[in-house]
Amino acid sequence: MMSRDGYEVVIGLEVHVQLATESKIFSSDVNSFGGNPNENISAVTIAHPGTLPLINKKAVDYAIKMGLALGCTINRELIFDRKNYFYPDLPKGYQITQDTTPICVGGGLEVVREDGQKKFIELTKIHLEEDAGKSMHVEGEDYTLVDLNRAGVPLIEIVTEPVLRTPEEAALFLAEIRKIIRYLGISDGNMEEGSMRCDANVSIRKAGEPLGSKVEVKNMNSIRNVTRAILFEIERQTDLKQCGKTIFSETRTFNPTRGDTTGMRTKEELNDYRYFPEPDISPLSIDEEWIRRLQAEMPELPQQLKARFENEYGLPAYDAGVLTEEKEIADYFLDTIGHTTSYKAVSNWLMGPVKSYLNEKGISIQAFPLAPARLADLLALVQSGTVSHTAASQQLFGYLLEHPDESAEESARKLNLVQEGNPDRILALVEEVLGQHPDKVKAYLNGKKALTGMFMGEVMKKAGGTIDPKETSRLIIETLESKR
Amino acid sequence: MKINRETLQKLAHLARIEIDPSEEKGLIKDMEQIISWVEKLDELDTGQVKPITNMSFEVNAMREDTAQNTLTRTEALKNAPDRSGDFFKVPKVLD
Numbered sequence: 261m262m263s264r265d266g267y268e269v270v271i272g273l274e275v276h277v278q279l280a281t282e283s284k285i286f287s288s289d290v291n292s293f294g295g296n297p298n299e300n301i302s303a304v305t306i307a308h309p310g311t312l313p314l315i316n317k318k319a320v321d322y323a324i325k326m327g328l329a330l331g332c333t334i335n336r337e338l339i340f341d342r343k344n345y346f347y348p349d350l351p352k353g354y355q356i357t358q359d360t361t362p363i364c365v366g367g368g369l370e371v372v373r374e375d376g377q378k379k380f381i382e383l384t385k386i387h388l389e390e391d392a393g394k395s396m397h398v399e400g401e402d403y404t405l406v407d408l409n410r411a412g413v414p415l416i417e418i419v420t421e422p423v424l425r426t427p428e429e430a431a432l433f434l435a436e437i438r439k440i441i442r443y444l445g446i447s448d449g450n451m452e453e454g455s456m457r458c459d460a461n462v463s464i465r466k467a468g469e470p471l472g473s474k475v476e477v478k479n480m481n482s483i484r485n486v487t488r489a490i491l492f493e494i495e496r497q498t499d500l501k502q503c504g505k506t507i508f509s510e511t512r513t514f515n516p517t518r519g520d521t522t523g524m525r526t527k528e529e530l531n532d533y534r535y536f537p538e539p540d541i542s543p544l545s546i547d548e549e550w551i552r553r554l555q556a557e558m559p560e561l562p563q564q565l566k567a568r569f570e571n572e573y574g575l576p577a578y579d580a581g582v583l584t585e586e587k588e589i590a591d592y593f594l595d596t597i598g599h600t601t602s603y604k605a606v607s608n609w610l611m612g613p614v615k616s617y618l619n620e621k622g623i624s625i626q627a628f629p630l631a632p633a634r635l636a637d638l639l640a641l642v643q644s645g646t647v648s649h650t651a652a653s654q655q656l657f658g659y660l661l662e663h664p665d666e667s668a669e670e671s672a673r674k675l676n677l678v679q680e681g682n683p684d685r686i687l688a689l690v691e692e693v694l695g696q697h698p699d700k701v702k703a704y705l706n707g708k709k710a711l712t713g714m715f716m717g718e719v720m721k722k723a724g725g726t727i728d729p730k731e732t733s734r735l736i737i738e739t740l741e742s743k744r
Numbered sequence: 745m746k747i748n749r750e751t752l753q754k755l756a757h758l759a760r761i762e763i764d765p766s767e768e769k770g771l772i773k774d775m776e777q778i779i780s781w782v783e784k785l786d787e788l789d790t791g792q793v794k795p796i797t798n799m800s801f802e803v804n805a806m807r808e809d810t811a812q813n814t815l816t817r818t819e820a821l822k823n824a825p826d827r828s829g830d831f832f833k834v835p836k837v838l839d
Contacts, residue, residue, distance in 0.1 A: 283811040290811045297830040298821065302814045318809035339797045346760050348834040397836065405831035532758060537797035542805040 265502060267464040269494050270471055271430055272422035275437055276415050277447045278391060278455040279322045285390050285414035286313030286356060286541075293453050297407040305412045307351040312540050315340075319414035320363070320544065322446040323388045324554050326416055327364030329440050329561055330383060335361050336546050340388075340538040348406050349393040357389035359535040363416075369440075370563070371432035381433050382421040391415050422461065422471065427490040434458060434483050439562045443587045451482050458486050462493040464501065472497075473509040477521050480514050489514040492521055565590055573603040582611055588625045592632055599636030602643055609639060613653050617661065629664040637668035645728050651677040679728045686719075686727050690739050693718045704740055712736055745779045747772050 284291050287304035304311045327334050341359035362385035370380050393411035395404050418437065424430050438449040438456060449456045458480055463472035477493055480486040493512070500507050512521040560568070562584045569580035569590075584590045589610065596606045614635070618625060630638075638656060641647040646669070647656060659671055672678050693715055694701050704711045715736050720729065752772055756763045763771065817830060826833040 281809045283807075283809055288807070288810060288812045288814060290813055296817075298817045298832070300813055301817070301820050306815075306820055314805065314807045316809050317806040320806070344758075346758075348832070348837060395834075395837065396831070402836050403826075403828070404834050404836050405828055406834055407831060532754075534758070537795070539798055542798050542800055542802040544806075545803045 265498060266466065267498055267501065268467050269425055270422045270463045270465065271424035271426075271490060272461040272474075273418075273420045273424065273430060273433060274459045274461070275418040275434065276391075276457040276459075277326075277418065277437075277441055277449070279319050279414040279416065280445070280447050280455075281316055281318045281322070281414055283316055284412035285316050285319045285388070286412055289412065291413050292409075293450075293455065295409055297405075298409065300409045301411075305351075305408055307353075313356060313538075315541060315544070316414060319388060320546075321554055322414070322444070323363045323386060323416045324546070324551065325444050325446060325558060326418070326441065327367065327386055328551070328555060328558060329444060330364070330367040330369055330386070330418075332364035332367030332383060332386060334546060334551060335363055335365060337361065338363055338544040338546065340541045341535045342538050343533045343535055345533060347392070347395075348404065349395045349408075350390075350411060351393075351408070355390060355392065356538050356541070357417075358387035360537075362387035368420075369433060369436055371429060371436055373426075373428060373432065379429060381429070382423055384419040384421050386416050386418050389415050389417060422463075427487040427494075430460060430490055431483050431487050434486060436562070438483075439585065443559055443562055445559075451480075454481070457481075460486060460490050460493075462490055462497070463507070464494065464497045473507045475507065475509065475521075476511045478511060478513050478524075479516075481516070485514060485516055488516075488519050489521060492519060496521065559587065562587075562590075569593075573597065575603060575607050579604070579607040579611065583607060586625070592625050592628070595632035596636050599633050600639055600643075602639055605639050605643065606635070609635060613657050629661050631664065634660060634664060634668060641668055641672055645730070646679060647672050647677050648679055648729060651679075651726075676724070676726060679726050686723075686732050686735050687739070689719050689722050689727070690715075690732070690735050693722065694736075694739060694743075701740065701743065705744060712740070715740075745776065745783065747775045747779070 279285075279291075281291050283289060284300075284305065287302045289302045289305055290300040292300065302311075304313055324334055338358065338361045340356050342354040343357050343359065344354045346353055364383075364386035366383060366385075368380050368382040370378055372378050391410050391413040393406055393408035395406050397404050420433070424433065434456075438451075441447045441449045441456070447455055451457070460477045460480070461474045462477060463474045465472040475493060475497070477489045480489050492514075497507050508523075511524050513524050514521050566577075566580045566584045569575045569583060570577055575583070582589075583593050593606060593610055596610075597603055600606060614625075614628065618628060621627075638652060638660060641656070642649050642652045651672075655675055656668065656672055656677055659675060660666065660668060663671065697715070697718075700711050700714065712733070716729070716733055719732055719736065720727070723732075749768060749772070752763065752768060752775070821827045821830075821832065824832050
């Protein structure tokens with residue numbers, strides 16, 4: 261994308277993902293969001309002298325799984341490093357992170373833009389580190405309150421190369437990352453609660469020139485706000501360039517209410533983190549077997565699944581995209597088609613009545629009352645013409661949701677929704693209706709073909725919707741034509 | 745190795761300590777002595793030696809992911825210089 265005046269936009273993302281482990285990365289304190297202040301802490305977390313960190317194996321597993329999902333190379337010999345800085349949200353005076361040996365390097369992710377173009381977003385690395393606590397600054401007071409529940413929560417930081425060119429690409433990348441972490445079950449990816457956070461590095465340059473001064477934008481708690489922040493930053497930087505002003509390399513914070521970014525005042529004239537190897541944690545050596553074990557646990561990933569839904573089950577790309585948005589929906593689809601081969605019909609039902617029901621109730625598919633096999637039964641009744649589509653979606657579906665243990669077919673009978681396939685009965689009804697409207701019959705025979713619709717309506721009304729419309733329509737025309 | 749005033753002040757800033765100007769001269773002299781003493785190690789060629797990052801020589805020392813809080817809030821806050829309700833209270837910091 262070119263900004264105004266033909267500047268090229270260069271964006272790199274740093275995505276922090278909190279791993280959904282039971283305990284923290286270097287101590288056994290409970291890892292959970294919310295809770296009362298300073299509830300989940302330990303001597304390690306509050307950095308008492310003499311305490312030693314011990315790494316959580318699950319956190320390492322999760323980081324490797326993410327690396328495998330994104331096609332990264334897994335570093336086999338790992339150490340951790342100390343990133344030194346003084347801030348009360350991390351009372352040790354340093355953050356344990358990985359500087360020289362990130363657990364994953366390379367890899368990347370393909371996104372499909374609105375215009376149909378595909379783009380591969382390369383990753384620089386993924387590394388493991390600990391989250392910091394939370395500090396609360398009370399307006400007008402000369403103190404800061406600190407809650408260390410979050411200090412030590414395991415994080416992976418996913419760093420892209422500066423290859424993104426538009427806010428749209430950033431949004432697509434984040435949506436895909438979030439989908440993958442949810443598929444892997446390694447995080448809930450909730451940006452509002454901060455279990456997934458994104459910083460964007462934005463700069464502009466004339467095509468072919470070296471990279472411009474990089475501005476890091478923080479504090480975006482939704483994908484939409486990431487888009488807004490990047491758009492604002494492109495405009496701001498372009499304005500500065502146009503006035504011949506300098507763009508400073510700095511960290512800016514996004515203000516969601518105003519939709520702008522402001523420079524963060526920083527006391528630190530120069531960040532000097534003085535990284536050095538963390539001597540308290542023994543090195544990790546990841547062997548083939550460890551990786552094979554994790555590979556065996558990997559679920560089918562959203563993009564693979566989407567491709568399979570299109571190729572194997574012949575679903576349109578749109579359907580495949582919607583159904584693979586959440587792993588649980590995709591699983592439900594797969595479970596349902598274990599009982600029927602009407603793939604597109606299952607897709608229609610999931611995207612239509614099922615989705616509406618879930619939205620209406622505000623629940624996820626896990627809480628959906630109808631078992632996949634039951635939904636397949638319902639579909640089979642429609643396919644065989646036993647129940648009309650309208651009756652199935654408007655009456656039987658609702659009834660089954662209330663009575664998920666009853667059989668679909670018996671329920672249809674109970675509700676009197678079974679269509680009569682019996683041509684004799686339909687024929688009798690047709691004759692009855694035609695007999696009541698001799699003038700309309702004449703009009704039809706004189707060429708007013710559109711009257712079939714009116715006859716159809718009358719017959720269906722008499723039958724109470726329990727006859728097969730296709731068969732009925734056929735019989736009406738046949739009977740009328742026989743009167744010529 | 746020569747230490748100048750800027751380096752000294754930068755180190756002081758990173759360590760969050762204040763240095764009285766009257767102390768600067770003496771501290772610079774001390775630091776230069778300490779550093780030259782340590783620089784003795786530079787005489788050894790360690791180009792072919794893999795850096796040691798850990799003294800235990802243990803590999804893959806890990807814990808299983810089981811959660812257990814080992815400290816109560818009351819215990820944790822007991823030794824804090826200051827507190828406010830359930831929070832640690834520290835002098836105002838703005839990044």
